[in-house]
Amino acid sequence: MDSALIPEGVKRCSPKAFFFWTLPWLALLLWGGVSAALCLLKGLNQTNMSDYFAFALWIVFDLAIIALGAGAFFTGFLTYIIGRKELKDIINAAVIIGFICYSGAVAMLGIDIGQPIRGWFIFWHVNVHSMLAEVSFCITCYLGVLLIEYIPLILENPQIEKVKPLRLFGQNLHGIMAIFAATGTFLSFFHQGSLGGLYGVMYARPFAFREGFYVWPWTFFLFILSAIAAGPSFTILCTKLAQAITRKRLVPDKAFQTLAKISGSLLGVYIILKIADTLGWIYGITPAAGLAFMDYFKEGPYGVWLLVLEIGVFGIIPAIILLTPSARKSEGWLITGCLMNCTGIVLNRFTFTIVTLAIPVMPFDEFMSYLPTWQEWGISLAVIGYGFLLFSLSYRYLPVFPKERELNPVVE
Amino acid sequence: MVIDLDKCTGCGTCMVACSAENNVSVRPDESDPQRRLTWMRLYKVTNGKPFPETEVSYFPRPCMQCDHHTPCVSVCPATATEMDYETGIVSQIYTRCIGCRYCMAACPYHARVFNWWDGYFPKSKGMTRYLSPEVSPRMRGVVEKCTFCHHRLMRARTKAYAEDRRELEEGEYITACTEACPAQAITFGDLNNPDHQVANLIKSPYAFRLLEKLGTEPKVYYLSSKDWVRKLGDNFLPGQFEPVTKVKMG
Ligand code: SF4
Ligand code: SF4
Numbered sequence: 001m002d003s004a005l006i007p008e009g010v011k012r013c014s015p016k017a018f019f020f021w022t023l024p025w026l027a028l029l030l031w032g033g034v035s036a037a038l039c040l041l042k043g044l045n046q047t048n049m050s051d052y053f054a055f056a057l058w059i060v061f062d063l064a065i066i067a068l069g070a071g072a073f074f075t076g077f078l079t080y081i082i083g084r085k086e087l088k089d090i091i092n093a094a095v096i097i098g099f100i101c102y103s104g105a106v107a108m109l110g111i112d113i114g115q116p117i118r119g120w121f122i123f124w125h126v127n128v129h130s131m132l133a134e135v136s137f138c139i140t141c142y143l144g145v146l147l148i149e150y151i152p153l154i155l156e157n158p159q160i161e162k163v164k165p166l167r168l169f170g171q172n173l174h175g176i177m178a179i180f181a182a183t184g185t186f187l188s189f190f191h192q193g194s195l196g197g198l199y200g201v202m203y204a205r206p207f208a209f210r211e212g213f214y215v216w217p218w219t220f221f222l223f224i225l226s227a228i229a230a231g232p233s234f235t236i237l238c239t240k241l242a243q244a245i246t247r248k249r250l251v252p253d254k255a256f257q258t259l260a261k262i263s264g265s266l267l268g269v270y271i272i273l274k275i276a277d278t279l280g281w282i283y284g285i286t287p288a289a290g291l292a293f294m295d296y297f298k299e300g301p302y303g304v305w306l307l308v309l310e311i312g313v314f315g316i317i318p319a320i321i322l323l324t325p326s327a328r329k330s331e332g333w334l335i336t337g338c339l340m341n342c343t344g345i346v347l348n349r350f351t352f353t354i355v356t357l358a359i360p361v362m363p364f365d366e367f368m369s370y371l372p373t374w375q376e377w378g379i380s381l382a383v384i385g386y387g388f389l390l391f392s393l394s395y396r397y398l399p400v401f402p403k404e405r406e407l408n409p410v411v412e
Numbered sequence: 413m414v415i416d417l418d419k420c421t422g423c424g425t426c427m428v429a430c431s432a433e434n435n436v437s438v439r440p441d442e443s444d445p446q447r448r449l450t451w452m453r454l455y456k457v458t459n460g461k462p463f464p465e466t467e468v469s470y471f472p473r474p475c476m477q478c479d480h481h482t483p484c485v486s487v488c489p490a491t492a493t494e495m496d497y498e499t500g501i502v503s504q505i506y507t508r509c510i511g512c513r514y515c516m517a518a519c520p521y522h523a524r525v526f527n528w529w530d531g532y533f534p535k536s537k538g539m540t541r542y543l544s545p546e547v548s549p550r551m552r553g554v555v556e557k558c559t560f561c562h563h564r565l566m567r568a569r570t571k572a573y574a575e576d577r578r579e580l581e582e583g584e585y586i587t588a589c590t591e592a593c594p595a596q597a598i599t600f601g602d603l604n605n606p607d608h609q610v611a612n613l614i615k616s617p618y619a620f621r622l623l624e625k626l627g628t629e630p631k632v633y634y635l636s637s638k639d640w641v642r643k644l645g646d647n648f649l650p651g652q653f654e655p656v657t658k659v660k661m662g
Contacts, residue, residue, distance in 0.1 A: 127490065292649060
C-alpha cells in the first residue's frame with residue numbers, strides 16, 4: 001500500500017504489521033496526552049511534586065535523555081570534524097535519536113514549568129548568570145540544528161526526492177553539514193555542561209554544590225564528559241535494538257566498534273575524574289558545610305549504595321568492558337557494557353536531582369520522600385512512545401542506514 | 413529581623429498575620445504540609461531527650477532575605493526574583509515567574525512555595541473582603557515568598573516623603589508578623605543602622621543565623637540562650653560547636 005514511499009532496494013514489513021507495531025507506542029502517547037492535558041488544565045497538582053521536590057521525575061528523565069541523546073552531536077563531531085568515515089553509516093540514526101531525545105525533553109519541560117505560556121520569558125527577561133538560561137538557549141538552538149540535520153534525510157524519501165527543488169535543497173544542506181555539526185557540537189558542549197552547572201552552582205545545597213574552575217563548577221565538566229561517554233553507547237543500543245527487531249544487519253560492525261571504543265575511553269576518563277571529584281567533595285565541601293560524608297546517606301531510601309552502584313558497578317565495570325577489545329567484539333558483552341554505561345548516567349542524573357532535594361539541609365528539617373503519580377509516568381513514558389514511533393517511521397520511509405541495501409540484498 | 417526564640421511560644425500568630433496581610437490563599441483541605449502555602453513557617457524542635465528532660469523550642473522561619481550571592485536570585489533564569497540592594501529585600505515578580513522552580517531547589521530554607529492550585533479565597537467565609545489591595549494575589553503555577561511586607565515599606569516611605577522626610581524612623585516600617593507577635597519575640601529594623609534595636613541585638617553572644625556556614629548571609633538573626641537550640645541552627649561536626657560560656661552581665 002505504502003510501497004511508493006519506501007526507499008528503493010530495501011524490504012519492509014506489511015502495512016498491517018507496521019500498524020500493529022505502532023499500537024503500543026500510540027497507547028503510550030495517548031496516556032501522555034491525557035496526562036499533559038490534565039496538567040495544563042488543572043495545574044501541577046496532578047503530580048506528586050511538592051515544595052520539597054520542586055524537581056522530580058520529569059527532570060530526571062529530561063536530564064537522562066538529553067545525556068543519552070548526546071550521541072548525536074558527538075557522532076556528528078567525530079564524523080564531520082574528526083573525519084571518522086566509518087561513522088557515516090550510523091550518523092543518521094544518531095541524529096534521529098538525538099532529535100527524539102531533545103524534542104521529547106523540550107516538550108516535557110513545557111509541561112513541567114508552572115506557566116508554560118510564559119516560557120519565552122527566559123529569553124526576554126534573561127538572567128545571564130543563571131545556568132538554566134544558558135541551558136534553555138543552547139537547547140533551543142541545538143534543537144534547531146538537529147532539525148536541520150534531520151531535514152536532508154527526510155528529503156531523501158523517494159516521493160519527496162522527486163520534487164527537484166527539494167532534492168537540490170537537501171543536497172545543498174548535505175554539503176554544508178559540517179558547519180551545523182560544528183555549531184551543534186559547540187552548543188551541546190555548553191548545555192550539557194550547564195545542566196551539570198545547574199546543580200553545581202547551588203551552593204546552599206552541599207550535596208550538589210561543587211567548587212570549580214572559574215565560573216564553572218566541577219559538575220559542568222563532569223556532565224559533558226559523562227554525556228559524551230554514554231551518548232554513543234545509547235546510539236549503539238538503539239541501533240542494535242533496531243537490528244534485533246528488524247532481524248537485519250543495518251550497520252557494519254566497524255562503526256559499532258569505533259563508537260564503543262570511544263565511549264569506553266571517555267567513560268574511563270570520566271570515572272577517574274568523578275572519583276577525584278567525589279573525594280574533593282567528601283574532604284572539601286562536606287566538612288566546610290559542617291557535615292560528614294555519611295550525613296547525606298543516613299536517612300531514607302537513598303543510601304550510600306547509590307554512589308557505589310553509580311561509580312563502581314555502572315562506571316568502572318562498563319569502562320573495562322568497553323575498553324577490552326575482545327569483550328567489545330562479543331555481541332553480548334558489547335550490549336552489556338553499553339547498557340551498564342547508560343544505566344550509570346541515568347543513576348547519576350537521578351542522584352543529582354532527587355537525592356539533592358530529598359536531603360534536608362537545615363538540621364531540624366525532615367527527610368521527605370517522593371513517588372510519582374500516573375500522570376508523571378504518563379508524560380515520561382510518552383516520550384519513549386514518541387521515540388519508538390518516530391524512529392520506526394523514519395526507518396520505514398527514509399534511508400536511515402546507508403549500508404542497509406548492501407548488507408541485506410533483497411532476494412526476488 | 414531578629415527573632416528571640418526564648419520568647420516565642422509557638423502560637424502561630426505570625427503565620428496567620430502573614431497570610432492575612434499578604435493575601436496568601438488557602439485550600440479547602442490544608443492537610444498536605446508539603447504543598448501548603450505559608451511564607452512564615454513554624455518549626456517545632458526538641459532537644460531529643462526523654463521526658464522529663466525534654467525541652468521544646470519553636471523556630472519561626474520567614475524568608476531569610478539572603479544577602480550574599482542570594483541563592484534564589486542567582487539561579488532564576490527569567491529575572492523573576494531580584495534583590496533590591498537599596499532595601500535589602502528579595503522581591504518576587506509574579507507576572508514574570510515561569511514556574512520552573514529552580515529557585516526552590518536552590519533555597520536551603522524552603523522559604524519559597526509554589527502555587528500548585530488556583531488561588532482560593534472562599535466567599536462564604538468572607539475571605540474575599542479581607543483581601544488587601546496592596547498585595548497582588550498570585551496565580552497558579554508561580555513561586556511566591558515572604559518579602560518582608562514590602563508594601564508596608566512603600567506605604568511608610570510614601571508617608572515620609574509626603575511629610576518631606578527622606579529617612580524612616582525606627583518602627584515606622586515593621587512587618588505584619590512583627591506587629592502581630594503577642595510575645596514580642598520579633599524585632600524589626602535596619603541592621604545597618606547602629607541606632608536601631610536590631611543592630612544591638614545581633615551583637616549578643618546568643619545571636620546566630622540559620623546555616624551560617626553555607627555563606628548565604630541571612631538578614632534574619634535568631635536569639636536563644638539554649639545551646640541545643642543554637643546548635644540546631646547549623647550543621648556542626650563533632651567539636652565544632654562552641655557553647656556560650658561567659659556572658660557579660662549588664
Ligand atoms: S531564604 Fe530562600 S527565598 Fe529567601 S532569599 Fe534566601 S534563598 Fe531566597
Ligand atoms: S520559579 Fe519563577 S522565580 Fe523561581 S527560578 Fe523559576 S522563574 Fe525564577
